[in-house]
Amino acid sequence: MNAALKRFRIVAWIVGTCLILLVFVAMPVKYLGHDDTFVTIISPIHGLCYMVYLVLGFHLAQQAGWKFWPQTVGLLLGGTVPVGSFFVERWAHRRILAEHPQAADTKIGEKERV
Template sequence: MNAALKRFRIVAWIVGTFLILLMFVAMPLKYLAHNDTMVSVISPIHGLCYMVYLVLAFHLAQQAGWKFWPQTVGLMLGGTVPIASFFVERWAHRRILEEHPQAADPKVRTEEPV
């Protein structure tokens, strides 16, 4: 589960970043400056990354044993609203670590050894 969580977290950040770029940089350039170059570049990248995000979110939810509604659907919709993927990623990370402590990265120690 650690690998699935790590993959999801990385893709969630990539999807969130490209969606922010699309909505707050490329779209204003398209409609205010009549320049759709950035939209034509960023939009397909975000679309491809979002498809990967959907697959990884579904896989992570299945491994975590979450119900399809609302956990899995909520996780999958996280990449559709600007900045939501960052919050959904953090929520999923915390929840998985609570439910499956073995998913914690063994290289990262949260407590000092006694």
């Protein structure tokens, strides 16, 4: 569970950052500056990262034992709103730690609890 949570958290931040760059930087440059260079670079990166986000989010929800509706669907849709993935990542992290305390990160030098 801990590894799935870490992977999801990392990709959620990447997806959120890419979507913010796409919506608030690349699209204005495309339509106001008539230059689609940033869009052609950032769009495929965000698309690929979002697909990874969907897979890792679904895997995390399955491991956590969440229902498909509304928890899993909400988790998966979080990457479609420019800052949504940041909020969903934090919500998922808190909820998993509350439901599965064994998923808490261990400190360096501390043995992992079994």
